[in-house]
Amino acid sequence: MSCNNILKAKGYRLTPQRRVILDILHHEGAHLTADALYEQVKDKVAGVDRSTVYRTLELLESLGLVVKAEIHGAHVYHHSEEGHHHHLKCRVCGKVAELPEESLEVLSKTLRDQYGFIADMHHHVITGLCPICSQAESTKH
Amino acid sequence: MSCNNILKAKGYRLTPQRRVILDILHHEGAHLTADALYEQVKDKVAGVDRSTVYRTLELLESLGLVVKAEIHGAHVYHHSEEGHHHHLKCRVCGKVAELPEESLEVLSKTLRDQYGFIADMHHHVITGLCPICSQAESTKH
């Protein structure tokens, strides 16, 4: 079922603003900040307001159609149908590498078995040192 | 070496404000928000300003004496000598359980071996469903 239909099914209206926001989130592979999204929406719908973008994101998130995460200290959003994945963010150079979902499956199982905790294994951000920077770091002294 | 000495060694001054802030972070086991910390500092140093608290936290964090993390969408700080641990945060009831550092060691090793990535395995927050809520969730329908 498309997002549009999900919205309708739950009794929400499908306004031009929402259509455009969903559309952008669909086609934009990257993780957008609310502001970046607003900038794009502005070009397609004259006169949109930031508050509409925020309100829509909040709605979509509550419906599980959009995932909110934090990268670089900023909030980013992306469509939830994208393959789930995680990030390895380098504390030094700031580069972000992707990590397939499976990598955390062992952990997920451990938490479930030992603690009865069902972890949301979506879109984790793990900070640390990337290969390049860790090498630089260790040869420094 | 005590925090006080670390500050001095790096050429920073040891003011009453800083002394009190360090003291509170030392004795307070919990994770404090900047505001909660400010409230406590206020009682011991008349006329402190929030900005001083923020500036001090920034300094201490940059020296690695204090760790900043995000829980419940709020920024929290704690003294970095506390045993490293992680959190399991329930998305439904909001309760936070602690998780010993070792639990993530397998993951840490995997990342190092497969990606050459040295993860900062300090103070992670994993969101999901706690045993109680996950049970409630599954019996709901």
Add this chain to the structure above:
DNA sequence: CTGGGTGCAAATGGTTTGCACTTCT
């Protein structure tokens, strides 16, 4: 036609900054 959704403008809350004054060292 009617209530959900929007734009607007103003408020919010947490954090940062410029500046003159104070205080460690």
Add this chain to the structure above:
DNA sequence: AGAAGTGCAAACCATTTGCACCCAG
């Protein structure tokens, strides 16, 4: 003495909210 640190007030920035109008169903 002199730079580092502070308090104060104002600025900031992302996000939220109240309200009157508007349009999707």
